Amino acid sequence: MATEQEYRDLYDRVAALRQQVASRLANELTVNPQLGDALVKQLDDMLQNVEKSDQAKPAPPDGGLAQLTGLGPQAAQELGATRMPSGVEAYDETVASERVHAVGDLYYLYQHEKIGVFKVVQKLQELFQGGALRLSDGPGAFGLYKFDRRDVLRYTRKDRMAAYRRILGYGRGAGAAGSRPNTDFHTLFTHFNNQVALFWRDKRISDVIRMRAYDPSFGSIAIVRRAGLDLRNNLKFTSYGHLNVLRVEVMQLLDEAFRILGSEDVKKLFGADNAWDVVDEVLIRYFDQRLVTSPRQRMGVTGRQVMRWLAAPHILESTRAEFETLLLEIAESAEEWITSAQSLGLANRTEAERVLPWDRHRPVGVAAGADAVPRRSTRPAHSRRGGLGVYRGSGMPADRRPRTRVPR
Template sequence: MGTEKDYRDLFDRVAALREQVADRLGDQLTSNPQLGDAILKQIDGMLEQVDAAERAQPPSPDGGLAGLVGVGSDAAPDLGQTRMPRGVEAYDETVASERIIAVGDLYYLYQHERIGVFRVVQKLQELFQGGAIRLSDGPGAFGLYRFDRRDVLRYTKRDRIAAYRRILGYGKGAGAANSRPNVDFHRLFVHLNNQVALFWRDKRISDVIRARAYDPSFGSIAIVRRAGLDLRNNLKFTSYGHLNVLRVEVMQLLEEAFRILNAPDVKELFGAANAWDVVDEVLIRYFDERLVTSPRQRMGVTGRQVLRWLAAPHILESTRSEFEALLLEIAEPAEEWITSAQSLRLAERTEVERVLPWDAHRPVGVAAPVKSGPRRQAFAKRGGLGVYKGSGVPAVNGARR
């Protein structure tokens, strides 16, 4: 059982060790900063081992209270002999990875839903049943016949829309019963991709300006980590329920839809080379839609890659070199996601706002809203200060500040 004196002595010894190592290796640390990271990681590893060993020891039945208050034979002669707990499990290490992976698959499915893959198959089925297209007994025709024969065993479109609304915040309405829409997901996801893209842009600039640059100002790990942890914590409470089963079933449904669209008789009917050509042709011919197939599909692929990366414990890596090596996996997917979303006006690149406020309705650096009363309105009429109607936000010379 660790005492308060052992607790203080441990950190004093660790601090002395760090100072001694920095003093002896000062010249080498200046020319090779990675060496400092390696040394700090070893010292941190030793501290973690000590903490793990202390937590593994069972505490006394009273938790050390008798020694602290001076009751019984276990009374401590001074504060240094009392029991000192090591703390509790870190909050950010309690997220289940399988649920975040499931959210990534659901996001992938949502983008294909927005493209219109399922609507295309349903339209083909409607035309097939009405005899409006030249299909009879090929593999595509047989697949269209069987596509809705298992509807009673599947989640319906209404169930899918409710899941998108509850977990991703996309769509309209109040969401499924006894749940609320996750309206913060999109802005947190955009923020994470922006910060990953900015990190690597800063890193590339530093490599161009100075060879082997290692200045922390060129890309902040803390900002990327905060953006990732915010998104993980957001998904922690919205990924419960039937998400895992639903995404497996809908992934099977998506595979079946593409098997029909890629059938030779269906492709021949539209003069298409592949299943995506069939999707585009049906959307243009029967729905008269502006095609967003390519950016939506890339958003689904790259967004799923980013969310899968977030499900791993990489975001908690504290060593700079290792964090950069792990983050490299989603450097290009994040940049591509931002580019695709920007082309659809679903996201914007941010260069200034590095941290998102918890209060989504109050931007960083903006004061509390100013209420518009009779005296303020009279003052505004004299040209001193304008107040936007219904917003409570002050304006100067008629322009919003």
């Protein structure tokens, strides 16, 4: 294990090497800034390899305490001869990718649940059992017969709603017993998508203003990385339990539902071209529901792609060129998710707020995402600002009260 003196000497030598390389290649770095990133990356990799090899060496039985306290034959004569650990494993590298993948699939399922896919199949099954559908022995009829035969073995709708509430924070109520709703998910997810989209908008603007621009003020990878790590760490504590089994089972249920909706006899019954047309037709005809099929479905697809990207170690990449190349995979997905969510009133584009405060005052009706319900004011009507009551203490109607300018 490295001693305290070797620990100090290592970082002093690395700092001197960085300064020497920068001074010798100053002219080349001015013309080709990407060369600086490559050099910094190589030096960082060399330093990380030294630290990893040092951590791999077995520690003494007492952890170096005898050297530090001066007891026994291994007592150190000076502080520089004592054992100096280099650190512990980084916090952001301990997230299991399979759990983030599972959350992405659950988010995909939630959007289809909000569209009403399972509700549509249940309605068709109800009409089929009541003899109200002109179906008899086709694949759709046989599928409707089998759809709930295994219902006793499946997670119920109540179980699915409890999982959405616990993991995504969507829905109402306290969720399952002993669980806590993840009310921060929607805010963090919206913030990350906004930062990814804003990063690429800034980069495109810089490319237009100055050809091959390389100003760090145009698109900060540190802000995108911080937003992504905040979201990934949030998912880390909510993706335990039966999530993996539940999302596999419900994905199978969704596939079975679309096989029924896409069968020829069911499509012919509603004059539809595909399964989605059947969903829209049933929602309009039997539920008189406003269709949000397209934006909801795209939110599910693009949101799952963004979370799949977060499950990979791309967010920890520190080199600008490599980070931009990897981030390009979800650039359009993040932009499309924001556009779809904005059309439904579930998210807003942020241009100035680059950093999301960790301890913040949440606006009313935003924390729970799609299912948030605005709170009603508990104050009497006559005391609400801008109401039609009476101006307090004057007997004057509120719409005719005097307007006074308050100094800021």
